[in-house]
Amino acid sequence: MTRQATSPIWHPFTQHALQPEMLPIVRGEGAYLYAADGRRIIDAIASWWVVTHGHCHPAIVQAIQAQAERLDQLIFAGHTHEPAEQVAAGLLELTPPGLAHVFFSDSGATSVEVALKMALGYFKNIGEPRTRIVVMQHSYHGDTIGAMSVGARGVFNAAYEPLLFDVSVVPFPAEGQEQATLDALAEICRRDRPAAFIVEPLVLGAGGMLIYPAAVLREMHRICQAFGVLFIADEVMTGWGRTGTLFACEQADVAPDIACYAKGLTGGALPLAVTLCNHAIFEAHCSIDRTRTFFHSSSYTANPIACAAASANLALWRRPEVRAQIAGVADAQERCLARFRYDERFSDLRRCGTITALDLHADEPGYLADVGPKLQAFFRTGNVLLRPLGHTIYVMPPYCxxxxxxxVIYAAIDEAVDHVL
Known part of the structure; x- marks a missing residue:
């Protein structure tokens, strides 16, 4: 028998039988969340990796308020509006060269769905039907059907296995095993002539904050180019400064054929996503033959208010002091992580830009490790929002x-682990 929750809401990634009560939050400001009981909580994971400059940033809030008074929603088929045009132009100024067209959607998962459909549509329309997708072991790209299909199979999607399509998988390039990954990718590209390879650049997020070198990313891109395989960079999490540069692909000097951006696109204020592609992919769909139309949309495509938030966010990224702030957070993260460098309770201490992670020695490793919920509950009592990925504890704060x-965050980790163990 389960305890009955007081609210009818079904929360995401939540087992209500074990956590029937949710914590009411009434306000956010900067790096903090304020609970209904008056407690101030440090948001150490940027509210699921979306908040960049801080909660309720004044410039973004002002842009939202002003746009809401002018135009709230518009069908984006056959129409356009200034905020969307500003965002598209701003993105093309900031993103890797070669990306030339911007398709709007509303979440990271849908941006991935769009990317996969672009890739398959491209090859169909040029008369070279390639349909296979290559993915990386331990990857995560979202919870819609296509996004789950190109992500790791396991507890997240076991119930939905009949709906998922088959993919080719290359091993994660763990330290000392990078060449095995590159060899596997080359062999699959040679043998199967796939349509696309989709990858999280530098850091695999939900897979456990797994980090690999920029040189591997660069070589994977080169292999795809050699075999005419479209390279899809899923920067939903790794974009917007998380890895130390605005986009992770910059560190490998990689210009993807297709790129997915979401989460921090609006600074974390509103849901909005984009899928960018090169001109060849757009051109393959551009025809007087209406059957070659790119058939994808959502009701709120390029919502004007969300686009206004994104435009304000892009303006912030043009300020040198904002980018300098990233380096400061990265340095501070490295300093804090060092306190556990020789701590036998932990292994595989790692950092990429503003992201840190470390693995707790646990009897049951993995996402369903019992230690995860226990740690999370203890962090809540200490007014720190951390949500471990099983036995992996990570810190990904807003840049403010x-x-x-x-x-305070790292002291909480120290204390929590002592308490739980």
Missing amino acids: VTSDDLD
């Missing part, structure tokens, strides 16, 4: 986080 905040 202070050194004092980080000291």
